[in-house]
Amino acid sequence: MKSAGKNLxxxxxxxxxxxxxxxxxxxxRCCRNMGISSLAVVRPELPxxxxxxxxxxxxxxxxxxxxxxxxxxxxxLSGFSHVAATTARQGRGRRATHTPREAAEMMARLSAxxxxxxxxxxxxxxxxxxxxxxxxxxxxxxxxGFRSLNLAQSVMVVCYEMFxxxxxxxxxxxxxANQFETGAMYQHIQEMFRAVGLHNESNPDYWINKARRFxxxxxxxxxxxxxxxxxxxxxxxxxxxxxxx
Amino acid sequence: MKSAGKNLxxxxxxxxxxxxxxxxxxxxRCCRNMGISSLAVVRPELPxxxxxxxxxxxxxxxxxxxxxxxxxxxxxLSGFSHVAATTARQGRGRRATHTPREAAEMMARLSAxxxxxxxxxxxxxxxxxxxxxxxxxxxxxxxxGFRSLNLAQSVMVVCYEMFxxxxxxxxxxxxxANQFETGAMYQHIQEMFRAVGLHNESNPDYWINKARRFxxxxxxxxxxxxxxxxxxxxxxxxxxxxxxx
Numbered sequence: 158m159k160s161a162g163k164n165l166x167x168x169x170x171x172x173x174x175x176x177x178x179x180x181x182x183x184x185x186r187c188c189r190n191m192g193i194s195s196l197a198v199v200r201p202e203l204p205x206x207x208x209x210x211x212x213x214x215x216x217x218x219x220x221x222x223x224x225x226x227x228x229x230x231x232x233x234l235s236g237f238s239h240v241a242a243t244t245a246r247q248g249r250g251r252r253a254t255h256t257p258r259e260a261a262e263m264m265a266r267l268s269a270x271x272x273x274x275x276x277x278x279x280x281x282x283x284x285x286x287x288x289x290x291x292x293x294x295x296x297x298x299x300x301x302g303f304r305s306l307n308l309a310q311s312v313m314v315v316c317y318e319m320f321x322x323x324x325x326x327x328x329x330x331x332x333x334a335n336q337f338e339t340g341a342m343y344q345h346i347q348e349m350f351r352a353v354g355l356h357n358e359s360n361p362d363y364w365i366n367k368a369r370r371f372x373x374x375x376x377x378x379x380x381x382x383x384x385x386x387x388x389x390x391x392x393x394x395x396x397x398x399x400x401x402x
Numbered sequence: 403m404k405s406a407g408k409n410l411x412x413x414x415x416x417x418x419x420x421x422x423x424x425x426x427x428x429x430x431r432c433c434r435n436m437g438i439s440s441l442a443v444v445r446p447e448l449p450x451x452x453x454x455x456x457x458x459x460x461x462x463x464x465x466x467x468x469x470x471x472x473x474x475x476x477x478x479l480s481g482f483s484h485v486a487a488t489t490a491r492q493g494r495g496r497r498a499t500h501t502p503r504e505a506a507e508m509m510a511r512l513s514a515x516x517x518x519x520x521x522x523x524x525x526x527x528x529x530x531x532x533x534x535x536x537x538x539x540x541x542x543x544x545x546x547g548f549r550s551l552n553l554a555q556s557v558m559v560v561c562y563e564m565f566x567x568x569x570x571x572x573x574x575x576x577x578x579a580n581q582f583e584t585g586a587m588y589q590h591i592q593e594m595f596r597a598v599g600l601h602n603e604s605n606p607d608y609w610i611n612k613a614r615r616f617x618x619x620x621x622x623x624x625x626x627x628x629x630x631x632x633x634x635x636x637x638x639x640x641x642x643x644x645x646x647x
Contacts, residue, residue, distance in 0.1 A: 165546070183552060190555075192546025216548045253573050258566075297573075299566055301410070301437025303461045307428060310435075310558045313551075317559050321503075321544055353636040371626045381616045391598040396640045 162269030168319060169195035169272070170312055171233055171240075173288060174279040178205040182212030182221065183309035189217035191316035197225040199233045202279075234291050235340070238271035238333035239264070239376065242292035243311055244284050245304040251289055253297035254374060260296045261318035267376075270332045275315050280308050290366055291336075293373045334382045342382045343369060345389040352396045407514030408568055414440040414517070415557055416478055416485075418533060419524040423450040427457030427466065428554035429522075434462035436561035442470040444478045447524075479536050483516035484509070487537035488556055489529050490549040496534055498542035505541045506563035520560050525553050579627045587627045588614060590634040597641045
């Protein structure tokens with residue numbers, strides 16, 4: 158099953174603070190079933206390889222062997238141009254932007270030229286609003302009342318949709334800015350915000366989080382990041398009367 | 403989520419000779435997540451309710467409590483008008499007739515007036531040709547090379563497709579800013595650009611056209627327009643030392 162330009166090698170599954178090694182192993186098996194070859198975890202609670210490997214089965218053992226383990230979420234996500242978060246909880250600032258099928262179509266398209274990731278939260282807590290700040294889109298798996306899927310089951314639904322995504326969409330995939338570029342951009346924006354008084358003493362991240370929520374979903378290209386940073390530089394120069402960087 | 407005529411109450415999941423009680427429990431959880439309220443098993447190898455209930459979670463405990471346990475497959479299937487079998491193995495007389503999505507559409511349609519079931523084989527042996535004799539259609543879940551899905555994962559893929567079948571479910575469309583709002587925003591941006599020296603004498607629209615090219619494709623929401631104009635106002639205030647509007 159092929160989609161125009163789809164490159165499953167550019168798609169990764171990232172599990173943030175998973176509690177149970179069995180779920181990590183089961184997720185690896187899902188990935189192997191659905192042609193996705195990259196799995197990473199951030200701060201697993203119990204990194205018991207034996208238990209992971211048992212659920213992964215022999216066929217997916219190499220995904221566990223090669224799995225990267227990170228100490229922080231930003232570090233884990235730094236190499237990706239688009240990160241889709243999965244969440245069952247709805248609420249302010251965390252409304253789903255995509256169904257799994259819509260997300261799979263988008264990721265299939267972007268994966269032609271970009272490294273993309275789907276992020277899953279822990280079994281008991283899911284992803285917090287702070288985690289969602291690093292993400293460009295939000296997937297919620299449709300359910301009937303009981304919204305909490307087993308972690309590996311969520312991974313399966315998403316991987317299955319990505320594998321079967323067969324878009325006839327031939328619009329060329331843009332090359333997106335990566336998280337290095339956008340990370341530096343957000344720092345620059347925050348500097349500019351402070352310089353012009355967009356600062357909330359009691360909630361220092363209030364404005365930058367708004368900017369992240371807006372720009373995060375815009376599929377930013379490199380030239381757009383440069384445009385925004387050019388604005389930051391000019392504003393800082395004008396306000397400070399000096400070269401800022 | 404409703405489809406014309408679809409009646410999830412008429413759809414059952416039947417597990418033939420499952421080996422692991424954990425998989426029965428996990429299947430019950432899948433059913434509850436996806437609105438399917440009937441689960442039956444035929445000759446389970448180890449009918450350990452404790453282990454089933456642990457994986458089912460409290461939310462799906464009643465599916466385990468009410469689960470019918472049969473001694474033979476014909477008996478288990480006797481009440482259904484259509485039975486779809488799931489199999490990963492291909493071969494003579496066992497070629498897939500439906501993808502999960504096609505099967506889900508068919509089952510959704512039939513379920514309006516008929517009791518229908520999806521049958522899954524055991525973890526190690528799947529369904530034999532003899533078992534398939536009782537079935538009306540054959541579903542194979544598309545995979546990449548490694549075809550063997552965990553039993554509960556197969557149940558999830560099928561239940562997910564049934565739940566979403568026949569719906570044009572999309573993430574809610576955002577309400578976008580109108581041209582009145584964006585027109586005023588571009589004027590405000592141009593003012594800001596001039597104030598901080600982003601100005602090209604020989605091509606006065608150079609910078610604003612770049613901004614238009616970027617923001618024009620972003621499907622701007624009203625709150626985002628307000629955010630951008632808030633920035634413009636703060637920058638103009640900071641540079642001019644006065645209220646700009």
